[in-house]
Amino acid sequence: MATLAGRGILGTFFHAPVRGEIEVLEDTLVLLDEAGVIREVIGPEDPGYRFELDRLDDHVVELPEGTYALPGFVDLHVHAPQYPQLGLALDEPLEVWLTKYTFPLEARYADLDFARQAYETLVTDLLATGTTTALYFATVHREATQLLADICIKKGQRALVGKVVMDDPEANPDYYRDASTQAALADTRTVIDYIRAHPGNAAGRVLPVVTPRFIPSCTDEGLAGLGAISAETGAHVQTHCSESDWAHGHVLARYGHTDAEALDRFGLVTRKSVLAHSNFLTDDDMDRLAARGAAVAHCALSNAYFANSVFPLRKALEKHLHVGLGTDISGGPSASMFEACRMTVAASRMLEDGVDPALPAGQRGRAGSRVDLATAFHLATAGGGIALDLPIGLIAPGYRFDAVAIDATAPQGGVRLFGETRPQAIFEKMLYGATRANVSAVWVDGVQVVG
Ligand SMILES: [Zn+2]
Numbered sequence: 001m002a003t004l005a006g007r008g009i010l011g012t013f014f015h016a017p018v019r020g021e022i023e024v025l026e027d028t029l030v031l032l033d034e035a036g037v038i039r040e041v042i043g044p045e046d047p048g049y050r051f052e053l054d055r056l057d058d059h060v061v062e063l064p065e066g067t068y069a070l071p072g073f074v075d076l077h078v079h080a081p082q083y084p085q086l087g088l089a090l091d092e093p094l095e096v097w098l099t100k101y102t103f104p105l106e107a108r109y110a111d112l113d114f115a116r117q118a119y120e121t122l123v124t125d126l127l128a129t130g131t132t133t134a135l136y137f138a139t140v141h142r143e144a145t146q147l148l149a150d151i152c153i154k155k156g157q158r159a160l161v162g163k164v165v166m167d168d169p170e171a172n173p174d175y176y177r178d179a180s181t182q183a184a185l186a187d188t189r190t191v192i193d194y195i196r197a198h199p200g201n202a203a204g205r206v207l208p209v210v211t212p213r214f215i216p217s218c219t220d221e222g223l224a225g226l227g228a229i230s231a232e233t234g235a236h237v238q239t240h241c242s243e244s245d246w247a248h249g250h251v252l253a254r255y256g257h258t259d260a261e262a263l264d265r266f267g268l269v270t271r272k273s274v275l276a277h278s279n280f281l282t283d284d285d286m287d288r289l290a291a292r293g294a295a296v297a298h299c300a301l302s303n304a305y306f307a308n309s310v311f312p313l314r315k316a317l318e319k320h321l322h323v324g325l326g327t328d329i330s331g332g333p334s335a336s337m338f339e340a341c342r343m344t345v346a347a348s349r350m351l352e353d354g355v356d357p358a359l360p361a362g363q364r365g366r367a368g369s370r371v372d373l374a375t376a377f378h379l380a381t382a383g384g385g386i387a388l389d390l391p392i393g394l395i396a397p398g399y400r401f402d403a404v405a406i407d408a409t410a411p412q413g414g415v416r417l418f419g420e421t422r423p424q425a426i427f428e429k430m431l432y433g434a435t436r437a438n439v440s441a442v443w444v445d446g447v448q449v450v451g
Contacts, residue, residue, distance in 0.1 A: 004401060004446040006034045008056045013064030013395045013403075014427045015071050016378035019317065020371075024423040029053060029060070030395060032441045035203070036446030037391075038399050066417075067440055068430065070377075071393045072158075073337035073400035074384025075295035076278045077238075077326025078159075080148055081106045081115075083122040086330045094244045094306045096194035097331075099173065106164075107143040107176040119144075119151045122329075126157065129336050129436050130404035133384065135238055135297070135326070137211055140164050142187040146194050148250055148316035153200040156449040158402060160236055160388065162211025167222040177217075185225040192233055205445060207236060214240035215262060216250045217377055227267025230297075236388065237268050238367050241275035245308045248280040248330040261373025269294045269367055272389055276326060278316075279307045284317040294446045295322035295387030298379065300343040300440075302328035308353040314346065324375065324384035337380050339433050343378040351397045373431055405441040405451070406430050413438035 005217070009032075013025040019120045031040040032282070042049050053060060063069060080081040082102060117162035134152075135158055138145035145163040151441055152159035159341040166172045172322055178184035192272030195201065209386045210230045212218045218226075230237050242248040242259040251259040260281055263269050271293035278296045281289070289296070292319055298311050316323055326332075348371045354364025374390040392402050407417045420426055441451030 002448045003036070004032050004061060004443060004448070007059040007061065008052065009061045009063070009069070010053070011067065011069055012067045014423070014425070015381055015393075015395045017394055017396065018375055018376045019378045019383075022374045022424060022427055024376065024394060024427070025109060026423065027445065030400050030401070032446045036401050037432060041395060041398060055342045063343050063405060064407070065089070067405050067407045068426065069394060069395075069403050069405045070130070071381040072404050072442065072444065073090045073130050073380050073418050074133040074324055074388065074393055075126065075131045075327050075337055075340070076274055076295070076384050076387055077299050077323040077328045078123055078126075078134045078136050079329055079331070081139045081144075081285050082330035083335070084118055086335060087364065089330070090227060090305050090333060094248065095246045097306065101172055103176045103322075104290055106139045109139040109141050111280070112143060112147060115141075115144040116145055116151070118169050119148050123155045123157050125152050125165045125194040127155060127442055128439060129338070130439050130442060131337055131444060132158075132373055132402035132404065133160075133388070133390070135160045135209065135236075136304050137162055137164050137213070137238065140166055140176065140184075145191050149191075149195045149198065149201075149206050152206050153198060155334065156205070156444050156447055158205050158392065158400075158444050160207045160209045160238075160240055161191075161195060161210030163188055164220055165212045165226060166217040168217055168219045171217050181219055181222045184222055185229065187247060188226065188229055189300055192229070192235055194267075194297045203445065208233075209236040209238050211237075212268065213351050214243070215254070215259060216247060219264075223266040223268065228296045229450065230269055237270055237273040238261065239268060239275060241278045242280035243277035243307055244279070252418065258285050260288055264288055264292070268301040274324070275389055276328065278305060279303060279309045281316070283290060283319075286316060286321055290320045293322065295324060297326035297387070298323050299326040299328035299332055299340075300336060300347040302326075302332035303347065304343075306331050310347045312351065312366070312369065314371055317371075317375075322383070323379055328413045335440075336436075338431060341376040341380050344372055344379065345371060355375075366437060377431060379410065380444060401443055402448040404439055406434055406438050407439065409418055410438045410440070
């Protein structure tokens with residue numbers, strides 16, 4: 001695979017270091033070190049610009065006219081095994097959807113041939129749509145989880161991969177659960193060690209994640225054991241939190257306190273935790289997560305099908321929570337982070353205005369809830385990096401060069417510029433219109449993995 005390591009790339013970049021603002025780096029030279037980390041970002045007014053261009057000579061890759069680069073997208077919530085049912089099974093509430101469609105599908109990953117085919121397709125497709133980092137739930141199977149990590153390493157995607165824990169025999173079907181709590185914890189440790197010691201993973205581009213599916217599928221002993229493993233290994237944590245009325249109610253009935261508080265008591269809310277959905281967080285829950293530095297994976301499209309509500313994103317941001325965006329494949333029927341950005345904006349507008357036309361305008365929604373496209377894009381890139389505590393999501397010195405090139409002129413793509421030359425307008429048209437056909441190149445750690 002071609003690499004930009006030790007070289008430079010010249011073009012116009014868009015990124016969002018500050019929520020709600022797009023910064024345009026026009027005709028800018030980005031220099032990488034040998035590890036694919038951005039060493040310098042040099043604009044045309046910089047005195048060193050000409051010198052560096054001459055010095056690097058043909059070691060500079062230039063983006064073609066009409067092509068622009070963005071930081072790669074960080075998808076904070078993907079169920080890798082559910083990719084075969086993307087666009088299907090959207091007709092039941094969460095608790096029925098799991099047993100009717102999803103557990104039978106996930107159980108098939110005991111078959112490594114099936115797993116390989118599905119995971120190869122998924123990782124290829126996500127990279128091709130500009131997702132340079134994904135936070136993956138795998139399945140309960142140790143071998144298939146390790147296989148997903150192998151495939152991410154081979155294809156060069158930055159990924160965080162977790163073996164799902166579902167250890168409660170009362171709560172899970174016999175055909176799809178951990179054999180015992182002890183086995184679930186032992187397999188979790190084995191997968192962590194496997195990923196960290198992987199000979200192809202010396203750069204640590206793929207990381208392990210402690211992954212209780214959610215409280216309803218786990219025993220207290222299992223949850224406490226996973227909290228202890230996360231403390232001991234320093235691994236990331238991912239799970240679901242207060243996703244739907246049913247899931248929220250289940251935890252309240254079981255413990256007499258909220259999902260966020262319960263997870264925290266089990267040691268599962270850390271600086272490196274990502275809690276998916278979290279629609280029904282209380283004010284206290286938000287304060288708790290903010291104090292821990294934990295993050296929410298906001299899955300706006302999936303929430304429309306399974307969460308019974310719109311996540312109060314703007315409120316969470318005002319309470320200084322870390323938030324990134326997730327597709328929630330396949331609860332959300334799109335694998336595209338462009339789509340996640342669009343739906344984030346749309347959902348926030350629906351929360352603000354409200355949705356029941358029978359109500360008077362003043363009672364219909366929740367004032368002050370909307371976010372703009374620049375905020376959604378910030379969350380999909382820099383916000384994801386902050387959530388994971390990784391130096392990704394910005395075009396700035398010290399950050400990994402994970403980037404996506406968008407050809408805004410691609411005839412088969414969804415962007416039509418109509419002669420537009422204003423950078424901000426071009427950015428908005430790209431974010432709202434871009435499809436996979438507009439993605440002309442993708443880099444992770446400076447290595448070109450698409451195009
Ligand atoms: Zn999920």
